[in-house]
Amino acid sequence: MSQNRPWIPYVLILPSVAFLALLFLVPLVQTIWLSMSDNGVPSLANAQRMAGDLNFTRSLKNTFLLTLAVVPVQLAIALAMGTMVGKIGRGRETILWIWTIPLGISDLAAGLVWLAILQNSGYFNSLLYGLGIIERQTSWLSYQTPVALFLAIAVAEIWRGTAIVMVIIVAGLNQVPKEFREAAEIFGAGPWVRFWRITLPLIRPALQSALILRTVLAFEVFSVVYALGGRNFPVLVGEAYNWQNQNQNYGVAAAYAVLIMVVSLAATVVYLRAIKVDPERLP
Amino acid sequence: MANIVIDGIRKNFGAFEALKDISLTISDGEFVSLLGPSGCGKTTLLRIIAGLETATSGDVLIGERSVIGLPPKDRGLAMVFQNYAVFPHMTVYENVAFGLRMQKADDRRVKEQVEKAAGLLHIEPYLDRYPNKLSGGQRQRVAVARALAVEPRVLLMDEPLSNLDALLRLEMRTELKTVLQGAGTTTIYVTHDQTEAMGLSNRIAVMHDGVVEQVGSPVEIYNHPATRFVGGFIGNPPMNFITVAVEDGAVAAGTLRLPAPAGAGREVVLGLRGEAVALAAPGDGLDMTVRVAEPMGSHLLLTGAIHGQPVRVILPPAERVRGGDVISLRPDLDRITWLSPESGKSYPAAMA
Numbered sequence: 215m216s217q218n219r220p221w222i223p224y225v226l227i228l229p230s231v232a233f234l235a236l237l238f239l240v241p242l243v244q245t246i247w248l249s250m251s252d253n254g255v256p257s258l259a260n261a262q263r264m265a266g267d268l269n270f271t272r273s274l275k276n277t278f279l280l281t282l283a284v285v286p287v288q289l290a291i292a293l294a295m296g297t298m299v300g301k302i303g304r305g306r307e308t309i310l311w312i313w314t315i316p317l318g319i320s321d322l323a324a325g326l327v328w329l330a331i332l333q334n335s336g337y338f339n340s341l342l343y344g345l346g347i348i349e350r351q352t353s354w355l356s357y358q359t360p361v362a363l364f365l366a367i368a369v370a371e372i373w374r375g376t377a378i379v380m381v382i383i384v385a386g387l388n389q390v391p392k393e394f395r396e397a398a399e400i401f402g403a404g405p406w407v408r409f410w411r412i413t414l415p416l417i418r419p420a421l422q423s424a425l426i427l428r429t430v431l432a433f434e435v436f437s438v439v440y441a442l443g444g445r446n447f448p449v450l451v452g453e454a455y456n457w458q459n460q461n462q463n464y465g466v467a468a469a470y471a472v473l474i475m476v477v478s479l480a481a482t483v484v485y486l487r488a489i490k491v492d493p494e495r496l497p
Numbered sequence: 498m499a500n501i502v503i504d505g506i507r508k509n510f511g512a513f514e515a516l517k518d519i520s521l522t523i524s525d526g527e528f529v530s531l532l533g534p535s536g537c538g539k540t541t542l543l544r545i546i547a548g549l550e551t552a553t554s555g556d557v558l559i560g561e562r563s564v565i566g567l568p569p570k571d572r573g574l575a576m577v578f579q580n581y582a583v584f585p586h587m588t589v590y591e592n593v594a595f596g597l598r599m600q601k602a603d604d605r606r607v608k609e610q611v612e613k614a615a616g617l618l619h620i621e622p623y624l625d626r627y628p629n630k631l632s633g634g635q636r637q638r639v640a641v642a643r644a645l646a647v648e649p650r651v652l653l654m655d656e657p658l659s660n661l662d663a664l665l666r667l668e669m670r671t672e673l674k675t676v677l678q679g680a681g682t683t684t685i686y687v688t689h690d691q692t693e694a695m696g697l698s699n700r701i702a703v704m705h706d707g708v709v710e711q712v713g714s715p716v717e718i719y720n721h722p723a724t725r726f727v728g729g730f731i732g733n734p735p736m737n738f739i740t741v742a743v744e745d746g747a748v749a750a751g752t753l754r755l756p757a758p759a760g761a762g763r764e765v766v767l768g769l770r771g772e773a774v775a776l777a778a779p780g781d782g783l784d785m786t787v788r789v790a791e792p793m794g795s796h797l798l799l800t801g802a803i804h805g806q807p808v809r810v811i812l813p814p815a816e817r818v819r820g821g822d823v824i825s826l827r828p829d830l831d832r833i834t835w836l837s838p839e840s841g842k843s844y845p846a847a848m849a
């Protein structure tokens with residue numbers, strides 16, 4: 215059938231290709247051009263202005279620190295959750311369902327949830343006060359408490375973004391027949407050896423996907439930060455937003471956007487290299 | 498090396514009784530098959546022996562010592578899984594070496610043992626390869642080599658040949674027997690294939706619905722099935738069962754008068770192997786209406802009915818019988834099994 219009409223598959227994928235080209239590639243090229251031109255002439259003025267800005271170094275540092283703090287913790291938690299849920303028979307679906315609730319909440323809503331907990335008159339302070347640990351309302355989210363602010367944002371991000379990592383890890387774990395772990399157990403491997411030497415190598419594809427996805431998303435962090443820290447905690451996307459809306463300088467905003475893209479691509483390449491996936495060595 | 502005692506093992510999955518009071522003793526160095534249809538509890542029993550599953554009650558002793566509560570690695574056993582479970586991310590060498598590495602054996606001993614096991618199973622050429630590059634039969638060999646490399650006291654195998662094609666299965670069966678005869682390891686072999694069990698085992702435990710129906714040598718089980726299930730499960734064609742009436746302590750079957758077994762009621766089931774009959778003069782013996790005659794070359798397979806009950810018998814290839822014929826058969830009296838129609842159990846053979 216399809217041998218007689220080899221063009222059919224191409225026709226079928228044409229709409230999606232056209233759609234992507236129109237709504238993704240065109241704006242992408244435009245953005246890159248916008249960032250690297252000045253009044254229609256190629257120029258590095260935008261990049262220079264971006265790099266010279268007071269908040270540039272801070273936002274770059276904050277974004278990287280947050281990513282470094284959040285992604286490994288999320289991966290570890292997701293692996294623990296996935297392993298635990300794998301041992302559960304009945305009620306497994308319900309637990310997974312509850313764990314993935316944060317996925318259904320928008321970033322901003324998640325940020326506001328944590329704001330309600332952590333603001334001066336929030337639940338956290340009420341709890342500490344009620345337990346007699348503090349004597350009066352303490353502020354956690356001000357520019358005078360950068361460490362607490364960083365931790366608060368990291369915790370909120372971990373809460374919000376771990377579920378997606380877990381979903382991918384659980385899918386990966388499901389691909390590994392239990393006989394591999396059982397065989398390892400029979401031949402004398404304890405729980406840690408089984409995890410490090412059998413399970414982890416066998417879920418490489420899931421690890422790779424989860425890390426790439428989560429890291430790229432971490433570089434794009436914005437709403438939660440904005441809700442909790444406002445401008446006290448500048449991040450890259452936040453700066454792009456400010457240049458776009460407050461300063462009405464689209465060129466510098468585009469330069470930030472391109473920078474985020476380059477950083478994400480670089481991270482992806484690092485993961486692809488570091489976690490090699492060889493289909494020959496998978497179940 | 499070690500003997501194994503399985504003592505009153507029960508296993509419930511919720512309300513479902515997968516194993517109902519299983520007891521079985523296996524001597525040191527013996528090869529015992531657990532044979533039965535799919536779903537009868539073979540794998541569950543094997544996993545309980547291995548320590549991968551906990552029994553609801555009962556005890557398992559390996560080498561005179563109860564292993565209930567011991568983790569699998571402390572039971573001195575190795576296992577070959579149905580889907581092999583050869584680690585895809587390790588070379589064949591590392592797969593075979595896995596158990597020894599876990600025992601922290603030094604490199605020299607690992608190398609020695611791996612080469613020995615690989616030699617036995619003819620996998621030396623693949624030691625550097627990854628398992629996904631191997632065929633099913635080769636992976637199967639790797640799984641067996643991995644198990645033998647640790648020189649286990651007890652070797653457990655769960656349908657190790659069932660994923661191979663028929664020809665390879667026959668070849669691997671012969672080879673397994675050769676390899677294991679040399680090793681002298683106590684072996685429990687799970688299979689649903691009677692020819693595998695018959696060919697490999699010292700003794701067979703026939704299982705059905707979570708109980709052991711009979712334990713015995715292949716010949717015993719074939720010739721003297723303890724239950725109707727065993728007779729019907731073992732043999733190709735399976736044993737024929739003909740229900741006949743008992744009058745005054747004798748059974749009238751065609752023109753034959755046979756002494757009824759002690760304890761028989763008004764009816765009794767005559768269990769007859771398809772090949773335990775000979776063609777007799779017409780009207781002298783059991784009359785069989787032949788529906789289909791299939792010349793198989795080595796023998797002639799007849800399908801039809803005796804006393805209106807379906808049977809299959811085997812005659813020498815030269816006999817001239819065709820579909821539609823009515824023939825008379827004389828059973829080999831020494832090879833008759835009498836069974837109770839109610840319990841399905843066989844009556845003890847009369848003392849000759």
Ligand SMILES: Nc1ncnc2c1ncn2[C@@H]1O[C@H](COP(=O)(O)OP(=O)(O)O)[C@@H](O)[C@H]1O
Nearest residue numbers: 510513515533534535536537538539540541542
């Ligand atoms: N983990 C389990 N939960 C519930 N039922 C099970 C489980 N494992 C096995 N069973 C049931 O127990 C019975 C015996 O299974 P199994 O030992 O795998 O049989 P076999 O290996 O002889 O085919 C089957 O009816 C199966 O459905």
Ligand SMILES: [Mg+2]
Nearest residue numbers: 536539540541
């Ligand atoms: Mg099974």
